[in-house]
Amino acid sequence: MSPQVKHFLALSAVSLGLAPAAVQAVEYTQVLPEKSAVAFVYKQMNVPVEGAFKRFKGQVSFDPAKPAGARAELEIDMAGVDAGSPEANEEVAGKLWFNTKAFPTARFVSSVIKPVGKDQYEVAGKMTIKGRTVDAKAPAAFRQDGKNAVFEGAFVLKRADYGIGEGMWADFGTVANEVQIKFRLVAAPAPDRK
Numbered sequence: 001m002s003p004q005v006k007h008f009l010a011l012s013a014v015s016l017g018l019a020p021a022a023v024q025a026v027e028y029t030q031v032l033p034e035k036s037a038v039a040f041v042y043k044q045m046n047v048p049v050e051g052a053f054k055r056f057k058g059q060v061s062f063d064p065a066k067p068a069g070a071r072a073e074l075e076i077d078m079a080g081v082d083a084g085s086p087e088a089n090e091e092v093a094g095k096l097w098f099n100t101k102a103f104p105t106a107r108f109v110s111s112v113i114k115p116v117g118k119d120q121y122e123v124a125g126k127m128t129i130k131g132r133t134v135d136a137k138a139p140a141a142f143r144q145d146g147k148n149a150v151f152e153g154a155f156v157l158k159r160a161d162y163g164i165g166e167g168m169w170a171d172f173g174t175v176a177n178e179v180q181i182k183f184r185l186v187a188a189p190a191p192d193r194k
Contacts, residue, residue, distance in 0.1 A: 028149040028187040031058035031074075035148075035186040038076060042159075043176040051088075055080030060187050062113070062149065064142065070113040072123060074185075076106045096166045103130045119143060123153075129162040138183075147189055154182040 039052040055077035062070040078100045083092050093100045110125035119142045127136035138155035158177045159165050165175055 026149075027061065027063040027190045029059070029061055029190040030188040031060060032148070032186045032188055033057060037182075037184045038074075039182045040179050041182070042179045045174060046176075049084060051081065051083045053077070053080055054082055058185060060151075060185070062142075062151075062187065067113060067115050067121065070110075070121075072108075072110040072113065072125070074108045074183075078104055078106055096169055097164055099130055106130075108136065113140075127157065127162075130164065132162045134161045138181075145186070149187045149189075151185045151187070152183065154180055156180050 033056060036056075036058075037052065038056055039050065041048055041050050043049070053076045056074060058072070058074040060070070060072045062072070078098045079093060081089060081092055081098065083089050092098055095102075098106075106127070106129040108125055108127045110123050112122075112124045114122050114124075116122050116139070121140045121142060122137060123140050124135070124137045126133050128134075134157075136155065136157065138153050140151045140153040143150050143152075156178050159175075159179055160170075160172075160177050164179075169175055
């Protein structure tokens with residue numbers, strides 16, 4: 001078998017192992033916040049409470065044919081938190097929780113995005129909240145929705161790692177340490193540069 005045929009077969013195997021979209025070699029770069037969502041669930045007195053971050057922006061560079069070169073960055077406006085009521089929103093913006101005056105944004109920057117199965121990836125990087133930076137990992141499923149890409153996943157962070165909920169709120173019996181973060185990010189293809 002010639003080297004050219006071996007190379008072609010190897011490339012074909014890689015393409016088939018990733019996703020049907022990989023053959024198209026589309027790079028997704030523009031996160032569409034109006035179509036995306038970042039939400040959270042925590043337990044207060046063992047009762048699940050849901051909330052969401054209403055304002056955020058992000059950048060990605062993702063080509064399904066070249067996942068090793070992928071990058072992602074998400075910046076969340078912490079003053080845009082919806083914790084369920086105006087009173088709760090005011091409380092979590094304060095010094096004991098997010099301290100949004102001193103730390104107006106939270107940020108995630110990826111360091112590695114690696115495939116772990118068909119259309120499944122593990123995204124690792126640094127999460128910064130309230131001036132504290134901690135290693136974070138999240139699974140992300142990829143799918144196409146028309147021309148756009150959709151990345152969905154969930155992971156758990158520990159609020160104590162970031163000093164979220166200090167003072168009288170530091171008791172994990174009142175508010176659990178574990179907070180589930182759920183995301184659905186929709187990204188558009190890179191603009192055609194023709």
